[in-house]
Amino acid sequence: RRAPLLAPSLLAADFGNLQAETERLAGSAADWLHCDVMDGRFVPNISFGIPVLQAIHRHAKQPLDVHLMIEEPQHYLSAFRDAGAQNITVHYEACTHLHRVIQQIKALGCNAGVALNPHTPVWVLEDVAADLDLVCIMSVNPGFGGQAFIPNTLRKVTALKELLVDSGSDALIEIDGGVTRDNASALVEAGADVLVAGSFVFNSPDPVATLAELRAQLMA
Ligand code: DX5
Ligand code: ZN
Numbered sequence: 001r002r003a004p005l006l007a008p009s010l011l012a013a014d015f016g017n018l019q020a021e022t023e024r025l026a027g028s029a030a031d032w033l034h035c036d037v038m039d040g041r042f043v044p045n046i047s048f049g050i051p052v053l054q055a056i057h058r059h060a061k062q063p064l065d066v067h068l069m070i071e072e073p074q075h076y077l078s079a080f081r082d083a084g085a086q087n088i089t090v091h092y093e094a095c096t097h098l099h100r101v102i103q104q105i106k107a108l109g110c111n112a113g114v115a116l117n118p119h120t121p122v123w124v125l126e127d128v129a130a131d132l133d134l135v136c137i138m139s140v141n142p143g144f145g146g147q148a149f150i151p152n153t154l155r156k157v158t159a160l161k162e163l164l165v166d167s168g169s170d171a172l173i174e175i176d177g178g179v180t181r182d183n184a185s186a187l188v189e190a191g192a193d194v195l196v197a198g199s200f201v202f203n204s205p206d207p208v209a210t211l212a213e214l215r216a217q218l219m220a
Contacts, residue, residue, distance in 0.1 A: 004188045004218050005031035006211055007065050007174070009198035010056065011047060012145045018052070019059045021202075026061040028208045029215035032087070033062050034176070034196045036145075037080075039070035042094050043143035050076070050083045057084025065196075067115060067176065069142045070094065074101050081108040089113030089136050089174075092120055102131050115176070117142065118150050122160040129167035134194070135160060140177030145198040149178030154190050161191035181217060188218055 008030050013021040025033065035053055040046040057064055063086035070076070073090040074097075080088055088110045095101050098114065105112040113134030114125060118141055125135060137156050140147035157173060164171055174194035175187050184195055197214070204210040 004192060005172070005194040006214060007032040007034040007194055007196045008201045008207065008211060009034040009036055009145065009176075009196050011036040012198035012202035014202075015048075018056055022056055022059040024208060025211075029211040030062055032065040032194070033060055034065045034067060034198075035085075036198075037066060037068050037070060038143065042071045042091065043069045045143045050079050053080065053085065054083040060084070063087065065089070065113075065174075065194075067113075067136065067196075068094075069115075074104060077101070077104050077110075078108055081110050085110055087111040087113055087134055089115050089134060091115045091117070091142075092124060093117055099128055099131075102128055106131070113174070115142070116156075118152070122156055122163055125160075126163060126167065129164055129169040129171060132169060132171040134172045134174055135164070136174040136176050136196075138177055139175050139179070142177070146203075147178055149180070149183050154186060157187060157190040157192055181214060184214060184218060 038045045038047040064084050065087040066085040067089045071094050088105045092114050102112045111133035115136035117138050139149050139153040172193040175192045176196040179195050179197040180200045201207045201210050
């Protein structure tokens with residue numbers, strides 16, 4: 001099995017010091033930097049958008065894993081690519097023409113991801129699974145950091161793993177929301193390839209040490 005990737009979410013970082021926050025992660029165990037874009041429409045919160053992503057990209061050493069919690073993402077894909085996104089993840093629930101959006105992301109040279117809200121079953125991805133680079137299972141309702149992990153997520157990881165194998169898809173399984181040292185090992189055991197963690201990392205006394213500990217825990 002591949003070693004799981006760690007993707008700290010900058011949503012929980014100090015927005016007044018994004019350069020310092022991004023730079024201190026440069027030598028850390030972070031594999032990707034997870035960037036949460038919220039539009040106040042798809043989710044009941046507004047975070048940051050294209051210019052801020054561009055600023056993060058100027059100081060980042062790791063690939064930017066961009067999670068679009070926005071309606072009509074098709075209008076902004078090339079702008080996010082130009083701002084430095086390597087992975088662009090759109091929500092299943094926000095895309096009437098999901099197949100087209102996935103092809104558009106790939107045509108831009110980015111990795112294509114689809115995120116599923118907690119109520120959305122994994123089987124809705126059956127007919128696009130082979131085209132995907134990443135599936136993000138939301139383990140909280142999107143919109144806010146610091147929420148409690150929804151335990152049913154573990155079952156979804158198992159079901160998704162099965163679906164990806166059956167579809168011949170090598171998409172990575174990413175878990176987003178409420179990830180801590182207490183559920184990380186079980187998630188990886190169930191088949192998770194990428195763990196996003198916001199408040200667990202940034203609300204700890206030493207985010208870089210917390211990432212190193214998490215990495216060590218998952219290697220053991
Ligand atoms: C939730 C975001 C998550 C969030 C995770 O809407 O998509 O990426 O930042 O934060 P924690 O780890 O605090 O749940
Ligand atoms: Zn996210």
